Amino acid sequence: MLSLKKYLTEGLLQFTILLSLIGVRVDVDTYLTSQLPPLREIILGPSSAYTQTQFHNLRNTLDGYGIHPKSIDLDNYFTARRLLSQVRALDRLQVPTTEVSAWLVHRDPEGSVSGSQPSSGLALESSSGLQDVTGPDNGVRESETEQGFSEDLEDLGAVAPPVSGDLTKEFPADISSLTEAVPSESEPPGLQNNLLSPLLTGTESPFDLEQQWQDLMSIMEMQAMEVNTSTNEILYNNPPGDPLSTNYSLAPNTPINQNVSLHQASLGGCSQDFSLFSPEVESLPVASSSTLLPLVPSNSTSLNSTFGSTNLTGLFFPPQLNGTANDTAGPELPDPLGGLLDEAMLDEISLMDLAIEEGFNSVQASQLKEEFDSDSGLSLDSSHSPSSLSSSEGSSSSSSSSSSSSSSASSSASSSFSEEGAVGYSSDSETLDLEEVEGAVGYQPEYSKFCRMSYQDPSQLSCLPYLEHVGHNHTYNMAPSALDSDKQMSRDEHRARAMKIPFTNDKIINLPVEEFNELLSKYQLSEAQLSLIRDIRRRGKNKMAAQNCRKRKLDTILNLKRDVEDLQRDKARLLREKVEFLRSLRQMKQKVQSLYQEVFGRLRDENGRPYSPSQYALQYAGDGSVLLIPRTLADQQARRQERKPKDRRK
DNA sequence: ACGGCGTGTCATAGG
DNA sequence: GGCCTATGACACGCC
Numbered sequence: 095m096l097s098l099k100k101y102l103t104e105g106l107l108q109f110t111i112l113l114s115l116i117g118v119r120v121d122v123d124t125y126l127t128s129q130l131p132p133l134r135e136i137i138l139g140p141s142s143a144y145t146q147t148q149f150h151n152l153r154n155t156l157d158g159y160g161i162h163p164k165s166i167d168l169d170n171y172f173t174a175r176r177l178l179s180q181v182r183a184l185d186r187l188q189v190p191t192t193e194v195s196a197w198l199v200h201r202d203p204e205g206s207v208s209g210s211q212p213s214s215g216l217a218l219e220s221s222s223g224l225q226d227v228t229g230p231d232n233g234v235r236e237s238e239t240e241q242g243f244s245e246d247l248e249d250l251g252a253v254a255p256p257v258s259g260d261l262t263k264e265f266p267a268d269i270s271s272l273t274e275a276v277p278s279e280s281e282p283p284g285l286q287n288n289l290l291s292p293l294l295t296g297t298e299s300p301f302d303l304e305q306q307w308q309d310l311m312s313i314m315e316m317q318a319m320e321v322n323t324s325t326n327e328i329l330y331n332n333p334p335g336d337p338l339s340t341n342y343s344l345a346p347n348t349p350i351n352q353n354v355s356l357h358q359a360s361l362g363g364c365s366q367d368f369s370l371f372s373p374e375v376e377s378l379p380v381a382s383s384s385t386l387l388p389l390v391p392s393n394s395t396s397l398n399s400t401f402g403s404t405n406l407t408g409l410f411f412p413p414q415l416n417g418t419a420n421d422t423a424g425p426e427l428p429d430p431l432g433g434l435l436d437e438a439m440l441d442e443i444s445l446m447d448l449a450i451e452e453g454f455n456s457v458q459a460s461q462l463k464e465e466f467d468s469d470s471g472l473s474l475d476s477s478h479s480p481s482s483l484s485s486s487e488g489s490s491s492s493s494s495s496s497s498s499s500s501s502s503a504s505s506s507a508s509s510s511f512s513e514e515g516a517v518g519y520s521s522d523s524e525t526l527d528l529e530e531v532e533g534a535v536g537y538q539p540e541y542s543k544f545c546r547m548s549y550q551d552p553s554q555l556s557c558l559p560y561l562e563h564v565g566h567n568h569t570y571n572m573a574p575s576a577l578d579s580d581k582q583m584s585r586d587e588h589r590a591r592a593m594k595i596p597f598t599n600d601k602i603i604n605l606p607v608e609e610f611n612e613l614l615s616k617y618q619l620s621e622a623q624l625s626l627i628r629d630i631r632r633r634g635k636n637k638m639a640a641q642n643c644r645k646r647k648l649d650t651i652l653n654l655k656r657d658v659e660d661l662q663r664d665k666a667r668l669l670r671e672k673v674e675f676l677r678s679l680r681q682m683k684q685k686v687q688s689l690y691q692e693v694f695g696r697l698r699d700e701n702g703r704p705y706s707p708s709q710y711a712l713q714y715a716g717d718g719s720v721l722l723i724p725r726t727l728a729d730q731q732a733r734r735q736e737r738k739p740k741d742r743r744k
Numbered sequence: 745a746c747g748g749c750g751t752g753t754c755a756t757a758g759g
Numbered sequence: 760g761g762c763c764t765a766t767g768a769c770a771c772g773c774c
Contacts, residue, residue, distance in 0.1 A: 584752085607762065637752060639764055644751090646765090 586630045593626050602627050603634030697722060 583591070587599055595602070596617055605613060614627065694712055697705050711728035713721045 633753065635763070636754080636765095640752070640766080642764085643766055 586626075586633060589626055590630060593623050595623060595627060595630075599630055599634065602630045603638075693720070 584599075590599055590602075597613060601613065602610070610631070614624065619627070690712060694707060695704065699705060705722065707725075709725050710722055711725050713723045713728055713731070715721055
């Protein structure tokens with residue numbers, strides 16, 4: 095029976111997964127939430143109470159296996175849960191944005207989000223994200239997280255291989271967006287020249303390959319990082335008007351998006367979206383060759399105002415490519431990104447970076463949590479207030495144990511005793527120990543003899559049975575839950591107890607030096623006692639200093655990490671802008687090239703014959719006119735123009 | 745058994 | 760010079 099159940103369960107769920115994979119919708123939740131006892135019992139197990147308990151334990155394991163090796167039912171149950179979660183995960187991954195939309199749609203007509211029925215309202219494809227929505231606040235939070243999640247998926251989806259099928263479909267939109275992104279034609283000619291000249295020389299690549307690769311890696315790194323931090327970034331980091339970093343286009347091949355009412359709103363920034371991994375950008379190499387759309391001839395009228403005195407032929411026709419007048423397509427333009435955007439490679443790298451960043455973020459989160467915990471642990475016990483100093487001598491205080499306390503970075507330890515936590519010295523146990531010691535009068539003569547010895551000599555310490563443990567106690571990290579109070583004491587507390595020091599280690603360590611000396615003067619203390627007290631004070635202060643030092647070090651590391659992240663974000667943004675400029679320039683280059691050929695091709699000599707491009711070239715004059723000049727003269731001027739920027743650099 | 749990590753301690757420098 | 764803090768280096772215990 096058990097094996098049959100397991101077989102049936104696995105079979106059903108695997109079949110469900112298969113159906114999901116081929117696109118058939120199977121709402122497993124319906125089966126689970128409906129009152130179909132046999133099936134629910136098969137999948138969830140016979141007892142909900144029993145299930146609840148074990149499910150709690152499931153959180154502590156990796157995948158649910160091995161929790162209860164003796165229980166076959168448990169194994170069955172966890173297998174079912176695991177497969178069920180896989181089905182749900184599939185569903186979530188396929189329709190990332192519907193959860194947000196569902197909440198909004200559900201909220202408007204009813205004025206509340208209390209009744210999030212997965213099957214009501216629009217034909218919602220996913221309900222898993224709604225199950226926890228119990229109130230408006232939760233809903234908002236859910237929306238935000240899901241928003242980030244869908245953006246994450248969009249980024250990931252944009253890298254995914256299936257995108258390549260939409261490249262040509264996507265290209266017209268790309269062109270239009272690029273056309274909008276091209277700088278206005280009324281821009282100063284000088285700027286245009288400066289921007290164009292490096293590209294328009296034809297064979298000269300604007301980047302070397304290594305630089306391009308580094309740039310790409312940086313962008314991909316930041317893509318991965320933004321996947322993790324997108325929500326925070328949108329909320330805090332990016333200016334609202336920054337289209338480059340805040341516009342995340344929806345994944346073009348997400349089928350559900352097209353049925354969602356927010357579709358247009360989400361796509362609003364699509365034309366300016368400049369994710370390097372978007373299909374538009376991946377089509378760049380194609381854009382430079384065969385799939386370029388024909389350029390609109392009417393734009394040619396603005397040619398004069400766009401470019402200054404520039405030798406167009408020299409720019410557009412490198413000497414080795416100028417042979418044929420009928421070459422309407424023109425020379426192949428250098429593509430700075432060509433060959434680098436292999437999709438499979440991008441997939442791999444991007445996912446690797448994503449994993450790395452996720453790991454990093456969890457570490458960072460834990461460190462931050464530790465930092466906060468540490469800070470919260472700084473709130474100090476009121477029993478350390480100065481008013482209680484004189485009266486609390488020998489009384490108990492509730493300082494924390496040495497294993498977990500952390501002092502603040504305050505440097506006022508010497509002057510503000512009340513604000514410094516007692517680090518590592520349990521006054522409770524010490525008081526108890528002092529009473530014990532004081533009660534053990536019988537030890538006094540031997541103890542006095544011992545006090546002449548050096549407390550640091552373990553062999554001498556061990557000769558006294560009562561103090562035998564002192565010299566061998568190397569347990570720095572005592573468990574706070576240890577029942578034996580002796581084990582909670584630090585070594586110095588043991589020593590202080592052994593040496594009958596008449597005040598607490600708290601006072602020894604934290605009193606200002608004047609009060610400390612005053613305290614010492616009140617007692618007749620042996621040299622060994624005084625030496626121990628001074629050591630306790632030194633060690634105690636040093637211990638706090640070390641804790642401060644480590645905390646500072648950690649803070650510094652975290653700050654540096656944050657700075658690096660910020661700089662990487664800036665770098666990625668600048669690189670995205672750079673790539674966008676390059677795309678714009680390439681478009682301009684192709685447009686001007688096309689216009690040049692059109693104009694040149696219409697020119698006729700006195701005999702009505704076309705001019706040979708190998709002998710003549712068009713030159714752009716400063717007054718806006720276009721001149722036809724001999725090729726040799728045009729080449730000379732082009733070389734002269736190339737030299738000028740280089741000389742300037744020197 | 746071994747390495748990473750947290751913590752306490754010592755030595756030392758500098759204020 | 761004494762006191763205090765900061766920090767590198769090391770030892771120890773725990774996981």
